[in-house]
Structure formats: C-alpha cells, structure tokens
Amino acid sequence: MTRAHSSTRILAECPVHELTAGGGERQEDGHGRVELKALLQPSRNWPMHQAGCYAHLNTNLRIREGGRYLLLGRNGVGKSTLMQAIHRRDNGLESFPKGVQTFLLDQELAFMKESLSLDETVQQCVSRHASARVRALEAEAERLEQSEEEASEEAMQRLCDLYDEIEEGEGQSRQREEEARALLKGLGFRNGREAARLKSLSGGWRSRVGLVCALLHRPHLLLLDEPTNHLDIHAICWLQKYLTRKYAGESLLIVTHDRRFAEEVATDCIVMANQRLQYYPMSLKQMEEAVEADALKMGRLVANLEKKKAAVRRQKDAMSSAAHAKGDAKSGAQAAKLAKKLGRMGLEKTADGQKFNAQKHGIRVGADNNNCGGWVKGKRTHQDILGGGQQGSEGRSLGFGFKGHG
Structure with missing residues (x-):
C-alpha cells in the first residue's frame, strides 16, 4: 500500500512547454527547414486569442520532496523523452x-556502456556506482586545485566544503558497499553470480544490475523508465517493498506498464495528455475513481445541456416556421439569433467547477460550432480530456496499456 505524503515542499519545478520529440515526427515549416514536433505546446502558430497559446502557463513540471510519481500517458506521447530531458537538462x-x-x-541501460567496454564483473560495476558520488567530488576538487581561481575566497570555501563532503562520502561509500551486496542478493544474485562478467549476462540480468546501480546513487530525483522490464514476480515484489519502505533517496518519477507495481508504489500521478501535464496527488486507483466520478458528473451536465438546447431548438423552429408562413421579418431575425445562440450553447463550467474561459480552458464542452472562440462540436467527457479511450476503475484501462503480474 502507498504511504501518506511525507512533505509538501517542492523539490523541483520548471517549465516544460518547449519539450520536443527528439527523434519523432518531423514537420516541414514551409521555409525548407524541419521543425521537431512540440509535445507540450501545440499552438506555436495559433492566433493569440486562442487558448492553445496559453498552454505553457499550466505546463510546469512540479516534483515535491518525498513524492513517488507515476507518469502516465498513451504510448508515444513523450514520457521517456521527458525523463531524458530532465536528466540531461536539454530539449527545453x-x-x-x-x-x-x-x-x-x-530501458537501454546507457549508463552501463562503460562497464561493458571495461569488461567489468557485476560486483565491480556496482562498486563503481556505489562510489560515484565521491569520485565526482574528487574530480571537482581536482579541477578547482588546478584552476587559476584557486586563490579566490569563493574557490577556497568551495574546496573546504568539497573536502568535508569527500570525507563524509567515503564513510557512506563503505555503507553503500554493504547495501550493494544486500541489493544484489534481493534481486537474485547468489552463489557467486555477482562475480560474473556483465558481458556474459542476459538482458534480464543486466537490467537487475542496472537497477542496483540506480538505487545506490540515491539522487534527489530517481527516474525509472520501465524498471520492472525483465523482472520475475519475486523480483518485482521485492522492488515494490524496497521503494516504499527502504529507499533512502528523495523522490521518484516512474514510467511503467505494470499495473500492480504502479498501484503499490505511486503516491501521485501525472497524466501527460493533450499537450499538458495534469496532476493528481493520489494513488492510481484513487485517480481512476476521481476520473470516473468526474466523467459521470460531466455526463449529467451534458444531458441537462441537451435538454436546454432542445428547448431553444423548438423555439427557433417555431420562429422560422412563422417567418416562412407569414413573411414575418421580425420572426426571421429572432430565428437567426436563436440559431446563433444554439450553435454556441455549451457548458458554462468545467469538470472541476471553474467558470469556462476560452483563453484558459480552450474547449467549451457540448457546443456545435468549431470556431476561434473556444467551442468545439460534439460532447467531450473528462475521460476524453485525459487522452481519449479511457475506462474507469472497473475497466482498469484508462488507455495507458497497463498489464498485471502474478
């Protein structure tokens, strides 16, 4: 079961509306140049009165301390691209x-390429990652010692801080060596398997080594892209318990298609759909129940709207008939006004109870006209707004391609 939120403090926040698909669909911009597909900003060329131009105002990535975030979205929406951009500080x-x-x-275990090229054993690879923080601090200290700025007060203070951190880190490295052995054992490395060469391992066992290395780093934000790939049921259950009870890092951002793992680990959900991020400070099951309740509420609102539109339509037809039968210009003008009103009739409030605003919300649910004022033809539910094709908690789908285990 997911534990209660441990903190409301924000660990990191930054805008992500410039995120683009690095190797995805490319579009010609009409001037012979090729532009990458924008994932979270659909409106670069829209007129300024349309809502899409303001999409980036509500597209900040926010991660709080202690949160275990589940990043949801349909396949191809850009979840892995977002995680890579966070880690590399690039691509917007x-x-x-x-x-x-x-x-x-x-998923490609890119950080293990060096270990493979050095023909390291499992234990050597894990030990190197256990001491990665100390080695990074030592490298920074060496650069400062050789720098021309060494004599500056700021550089000297940083060197003193680095020496303190290195001393503290060396003690932690020894603890992490012990932790590494426990992690390897928990993921099935027994009877000397930890002495095997990485090159000799199958993809599944390499994934387990990568997972151990990632857990040992204990960063402020650990990004896990499909961490249960290639793991058997016992290893998945072990990982669930470790992340929820023992993991000593700050926050997690996880992409997974394993439904049970997601339900057990996540404390928060972020839905990546329709060029924006939607936040749900709750577990996956609670989020599905909330989405289903909102969809039912929206259905009732749309049904009531259709009744109102039917009454206006009858009134318009009566005026139109009177105008044609008697040649009544006044009735004709009234019928035209009612037709215009009918085309623009939509819900006055959004699913969460906010008064509709074309610039802020973009789409007025239930209207017939598709114009620059923010109306769109047809009925849209809260499920549609989350990316289309979702089912509620009974369907266990929500369009995110979950699978179970066990």
Whole structure:
C-alpha cells in the first residue's frame, strides 16, 4: 500500500512547454527547414486569442520532496523523452534546477556502456556506482586545485566544503558497499553470480544490475523508465517493498506498464495528455475513481445541456416556421439569433467547477460550432480530456496499456 505524503515542499519545478520529440515526427515549416514536433505546446502558430497559446502557463513540471510519481500517458506521447530531458537538462528543460541531482534508469541501460567496454564483473560495476558520488567530488576538487581561481575566497570555501563532503562520502561509500551486496542478493544474485562478467549476462540480468546501480546513487530525483522490464514476480515484489519502505533517496518519477507495481508504489500521478501535464496527488486507483466520478458528473451536465438546447431548438423552429408562413421579418431575425445562440450553447463550467474561459480552458464542452472562440462540436467527457479511450476503475484501462503480474 502507498504511504501518506511525507512533505509538501517542492523539490523541483520548471517549465516544460518547449519539450520536443527528439527523434519523432518531423514537420516541414514551409521555409525548407524541419521543425521537431512540440509535445507540450501545440499552438506555436495559433492566433493569440486562442487558448492553445496559453498552454505553457499550466505546463510546469512540479516534483515535491518525498513524492513517488507515476507518469502516465498513451504510448508515444513523450514520457521517456521527458525523463531524458530532465536528466540531461536539454530539449527545453535547460532550466531544470542544477542543484537537484538526478539519475536515469533508461530501458537501454546507457549508463552501463562503460562497464561493458571495461569488461567489468557485476560486483565491480556496482562498486563503481556505489562510489560515484565521491569520485565526482574528487574530480571537482581536482579541477578547482588546478584552476587559476584557486586563490579566490569563493574557490577556497568551495574546496573546504568539497573536502568535508569527500570525507563524509567515503564513510557512506563503505555503507553503500554493504547495501550493494544486500541489493544484489534481493534481486537474485547468489552463489557467486555477482562475480560474473556483465558481458556474459542476459538482458534480464543486466537490467537487475542496472537497477542496483540506480538505487545506490540515491539522487534527489530517481527516474525509472520501465524498471520492472525483465523482472520475475519475486523480483518485482521485492522492488515494490524496497521503494516504499527502504529507499533512502528523495523522490521518484516512474514510467511503467505494470499495473500492480504502479498501484503499490505511486503516491501521485501525472497524466501527460493533450499537450499538458495534469496532476493528481493520489494513488492510481484513487485517480481512476476521481476520473470516473468526474466523467459521470460531466455526463449529467451534458444531458441537462441537451435538454436546454432542445428547448431553444423548438423555439427557433417555431420562429422560422412563422417567418416562412407569414413573411414575418421580425420572426426571421429572432430565428437567426436563436440559431446563433444554439450553435454556441455549451457548458458554462468545467469538470472541476471553474467558470469556462476560452483563453484558459480552450474547449467549451457540448457546443456545435468549431470556431476561434473556444467551442468545439460534439460532447467531450473528462475521460476524453485525459487522452481519449479511457475506462474507469472497473475497466482498469484508462488507455495507458497497463498489464498485471502474478
């Protein structure tokens, strides 16, 4: 079960509206140049009175201390791209706080390429990552010692701080060596398997080594992209318990298709859909129940709207009939006004009870006209707004491609 939130303090926040698909769909801009597809800003060329131009105002990435975030979205929406941009501080996320340490466990295990090239054993690879923080501090201290700025007061103060951190880190490294052995054992490395060469391991066992390395780093924000890939049920259950009870890092951002793992680990959900991020400070199951309740509420509101539109439609038809039968210009003008009103009739409030604003919300649910004032033809539910095709808690789908285990 997910534990209660431990903190409301924000660990990191930055705008993400410039995020683009690095290797995805490319579009010609009409001037012979190729522009990358914007993932969280659909409106670069829209007229300024349309809501999409303001999409970036509500597209900040916010991570609080102690949160275990589940990043949800349909396949191809850009979840992995977002995680890579956070870790690299590129692709529109250059402003992600530099002081927030991150570590990305990607599906390709890119950070293990050096270990593979050095033909390291499992134990050697894990030990190197256990001491990675100390080695980074030592490298920074060496650069400062050789720098021309060494004599400055600021540089000397930083060197003193680095020496203190290195001394503290060396003690922690020894603790992490012990932790590494426990992690390897928990993920099935027994009977000397930890002495095997990485090159000799299958993809599944390499994934377990990568997971151990990631957990040992204990960054402020650990990014886990499909961490349960290649894990059996016992390893998945072990990982669930470790992340919820023993993990000593700050916050987690997870992408996974394993439904039970997501339900057990996540304390918060972020839905990436329709070029924006939607936040739900609750577990996956609670989020699904909230979405389903909002969809039912929206359905009732739309049903009431249709009744009102039917009454206006009858009134318009009566005026139109009178205008044609008697040649009554006044009735004709009234019928035209009612037709215009009918086309623009939509819900006055959004699913969360806010008064509709075209610039802020963009789409007026239930209206027939598709114009620059923010109306769109047809009925849209809260489920549609989350990316389309979702089911409620009974359907266990929400369009995110979950699978179970066990």
